[in-house]
Amino acid sequence: MDEQELLCRIQEGDEAAFAKIVKKYKDRIVNYLYQLTGDYQRAVDLSQETFMRVYFKAKKYRPIAPFSSWLYTIASNLAKTEIRKVQKFSVISLDDLNNNYKSGAFAKNPSDSSLLAKQVRKALNSLHPRYKIPIILKDMEGFSLEEIAQVLKSPVGTIKARVSRGRNYLKKEMEKVLQDKESYPVKEETSDGRT
Amino acid sequence: MEELNLLEELERVKAPPGFEQRLEAQLQERKEKRRLMIRSLRYSFAGGIAFLLIFFTILNVIVFQKKKPADFTFQKGEILDAREYIPITEVVNYSSEIQNMASEPQVIYILEEVSDDIREGIKY
Numbered sequence: 001m002d003e004q005e006l007l008c009r010i011q012e013g014d015e016a017a018f019a020k021i022v023k024k025y026k027d028r029i030v031n032y033l034y035q036l037t038g039d040y041q042r043a044v045d046l047s048q049e050t051f052m053r054v055y056f057k058a059k060k061y062r063p064i065a066p067f068s069s070w071l072y073t074i075a076s077n078l079a080k081t082e083i084r085k086v087q088k089f090s091v092i093s094l095d096d097l098n099n100n101y102k103s104g105a106f107a108k109n110p111s112d113s114s115l116l117a118k119q120v121r122k123a124l125n126s127l128h129p130r131y132k133i134p135i136i137l138k139d140m141e142g143f144s145l146e147e148i149a150q151v152l153k154s155p156v157g158t159i160k161a162r163v164s165r166g167r168n169y170l171k172k173e174m175e176k177v178l179q180d181k182e183s184y185p186v187k188e189e190t191s192d193g194r195t
Numbered sequence: 196m197e198e199l200n201l202l203e204e205l206e207r208v209k210a211p212p213g214f215e216q217r218l219e220a221q222l223q224e225r226k227e228k229r230r231l232m233i234r235s236l237r238y239s240f241a242g243g244i245a246f247l248l249i250f251f252t253i254l255n256v257i258v259f260q261k262k263k264p265a266d267f268t269f270q271k272g273e274i275l276d277a278r279e280y281i282p283i284t285e286v287v288n289y290s291s292e293i294q295n296m297a298s299e300p301q302v303i304y305i306l307e308e309v310s311d312d313i314r315e316g317i318k319y
Binding site: 015018019022023026027029030031034035040043044047048051052055056114116117120121124135136139140170174 | 207208229
């Protein structure tokens with residue numbers, strides 16, 4: 001059964017069809033939102049909300065574009081809103097921080113294995129969503145420029161420019177990081193806090 | 196395309212175990228919430244309409260009942276000039292003036308010329 005048929009069944013309220021869609025896309029959406037937000041727990045919550053919207057807004061879906069484009073559009077919009085919200089209210093109280101730490105919320109966040117990956121992540125997180133979303137869709141999710149244009153509802157030329165600018169920015173950021181490393185060697189800290 | 200390779204090095208994550216069960220529970224909860232919301236909206240709409248009906252009924256009773264028809268009766272010793280007008284009501288019975296001609300015998304009138312001076316032909 002193809003996705004269009006599954007969508008038709010979801011429109012009629014078929015939960016089994018919805019479960020199939022979730023099973024197929026859950027990992028991709030969680031990963032996509034994780035790359036966008038940089039927070040695993042938040043990515044999982046946003047993925048849940050994305051699938052909720054798929055179920056409740058299924059009647060609004062028009063088969064003019066592939067289902068995956070529609071799904072990624074919902075996820076991207078949610079992520080954009082979330083990033084904006086986080087940027088607005090980035091102050092966290094110490095109590096919340098302590099509670100989250102004790103409850104193990106931070107422990108679930110997977111960390112990038114290599115230092116290089118960490119630097120890439122840092123550079124990626126510093127990118128504006130306008131550039132970050134097309135780059136992730138293109139270079140990590142394997143979407144074509146046309147598909148990204150469908151997801152973001154922008155002309156292909158605009159997407160092409162954003163991918164190019166985003167890559168350049170990322171390249172500059174990485175060069176900066178590498179230069180800093182060369183000029184300031186990392187001081188290794190001993191277990192008792194001395195360097 | 197070095198950036199591309201760098202991005203591919205980033206760790207890829209998967210949905211946590213129990214993701215679908217949690218989603219299913221959330222879905223049922225959201226469905227229930229929506230159903231309750233629709234029901235409460237329906238009741239509040241019906242309540243609103245009922246309230247408006249009752250309100251206008253009461254308004255009708257209070258406002259329009261005050262406007263009674265003009266009182267044409269006079270109290271004993273009341274001065275007529277104080278009134279703006281005097282209504283006169285007269286009962287007229289025309290039944291005696293209307294007769295049914297069909298019940299009477301038919302009468303034939305013959306017009307006969309009595310004058311000697313004939314100016315025009317007689318018309319019957």
